[in-house]
Amino acid sequence: MAERFTRDIHKDYEKSDLEHVYRTAQPKSWQDIDSWLQKNGLRDNELTPGETAHMLADLKEVEKAKVPFTANPDEAVSVLKKHRSQQAVEQWTQREIKEMERMRH
DSSP states (O other), rough: HHHHHHEEEEEEEEHHHHHHHHHHHHOSSSSHHHHHHHHTTTTTTTTTHHHHHHHHHHHHHHHHHTTOOOOOOHHHHHHHTTTTHHHHHHHHHHHHHHHHHHHHH
């Protein structure tokens, strides 16, 4: 698990990753996705720690900007990445690293 984590912490998400989250979480809001990722993202075998961190960072920016939710994952990828803050990605990446270290102990 440590090797996978080290290798995948900086991996960005793709449309297929967000489609997986939409299928699994069945969200009705950005907050639904945020909550699901915080609870399940690091434990989900389909997502890497980096994909989870990037999605969470982008979700926070979209929520902050009060962007209306879209139920279409294709549109969501575009909306989320358009609002990306590299600083937020770095903060979430560090948060995921700490969480993975906590889970290993």
